[in-house]
Each structure stands twice: as structure tokens, then as C-alpha cells.
Amino acid sequence: MGGAQPAALDVLLGNYPHTRPLKDGTVPVDGVDCRYLESAPLPPAFARMVRELAYDICEMPMATYLQARDAGVPVTLLPVVLVGGTHHRSLTRLPDSPETGPGDLAGRRVGVRAYGQTTGLWVRGWLQEEYGVRSSDVTWVTTEDVHVAQYVNPPYVERSDAGRVVDLLRSHDVSAAVLGPKAIGGQGAGLVPLVADAENAGLAWAQRHGTIPANHLLVVRDDVLRTRPDAVLAFYRSLRKAIADTAGERDDSPAGRAVAAGWGTSLTACVEIAGRYALEQSLIAEPVDVAEAERKTAFLDS
Known part of the structure; x- marks a missing residue:
């Protein structure tokens, strides 16, 4: 008779230097049959996770996790930052448009x-914190829906059929635009930040708060965490090893330093600040209990 079959996990991760060792088998997950599923682009997978619980373990943006948690979606945060960085250069305008500072955006469209x-x-977090512009002071013009189906946008959010965010700028429908890290070098090529010294402003934010903004984290379905904790632990340990093994491939920039595994003062502060920002921006309705999230996964680093 054959031996027991290894536990199986359906895992959705983006393709990064620190996830490659898991996907190519360089860093195995002992006793677990990990099926690494792909999604190109990634965002539709995030929606499938929070709407359909489509994966056992899934990469997830910070805001999506906070909204999913607020909506009662049964997922638990795992202490891993897959993507992060500062965002003062993410608020942009056309190079030939009138010079506009972040503090000028109240009453405008972004x-x-x-x-x-x-x-x-x-971006909205530091905009309020450093310039006094609240999210409700601006009309936010969007090109896509949020991932969490239960969420209803506040009244100061509009939907456009422009297609891409940069098209909103080029049609002069908005005064400024928020672009993610990949979009900055893609559709946002040639745009200029509203913050004059964006890099140093981002570094100052990170130093002041003792953390680096996390963009993409990791979640596990609650039923998987409850019924297969050993498999989750084995996967987490392997991913933590892959992150450590590839440290030399990351530079000392905020994006390079953001990638990490394990609860600590930096990740705790990051989730606490993101939760506060999300509450201020009406992205969530209830405060975030970070201690609860830490308790549920404390066994991973024990």
C-alpha cells in the first residue's frame, strides 16, 4: 500500500525573485503538494479570492484585505509582505499642466x-496627514470597481469609462492621478509627481512611522488555517526561507526593504497605520484589531 498523500494547497502568488524559489521547486514545501496557480494580470485573482474564496493561500493588497476583513470574508492575514514601497511619487500630473501641489487638491478631481x-x-493617508486634504475633500474618479463586492463607494467617488487612469489626465477630466508602482513606469511614463522631492518625502514618512507601506500581503482561508495548520506552517516557513535566500537580489530602497516575513514592530505599525487610514477614508467601518491578527498566526514564528 502506498504512503499517505501529502496535503495539498492551491496557492496564488505573483512572480517575484522571492517567490520564484517556491514555484521552481528550489525551496520545497515539506509534506505539502503546493499547486502554484497563475493570474495575468494579478488583480482579477484578488477579486476571485474575496468573492469566491478561490484559493487556499493568496497574495492580497493591503486595502483589499482590510475591506475583506471588514465585510466578514473568512480570511486571515499571514505575516508576509510581498510588495511594498513609499508612495509620495504616486500622485502625478501631466508635465505640461499647471503646477499643482498636493495641498491644492481640495475641491478638485483626482x-x-x-x-x-x-x-x-x-496616498490619501499622507495627503491628509501632511497636507490636511481629507479624502472627502476630493472627487475621486475611478476606472474599476473595488475587489470586495459588498463595499459601496462613498458619494465623493465617481466611475468613468475612460479605460485607463492616465486617459483621465490626458482628457483633462482630472487634475492629478494616483498610479501604482507598475503603472508609474508604464502608462504613467513621463508624468511628474506633485510632491517636489517625492523620494525624500517618502523616506521621511517611513522614518517617522518606523515602517514601509506594504502593498501586497498574504492571506489564508480561515477553514484552511483551522483544518490544515501544519500545511500552512510548512508553506510559510518555505516562503520565509525563500525571502531570506533572495535578500541579495533586493537593494536598500524602501521597496527592497519592505519584503519580509514575520510579525514585528514594522509590520504591526504598517497594518495599524493602514487600518487607521482606511477608517479615515471610509474604506472600512470598524477599527482594525492588529493584535487579533497576530494572535491567530503567532504559531508560525514560534
């Missing part, structure tokens, strides 16, 4: 892919 996009969460 484009963003979705109101629940994580980059927008971080």
Missing part, C-alpha cells in the same frame, strides 16, 4: 484605478 486600490489608500 483619478485612481479604484477607490479601494492600495496605492490610493497610502
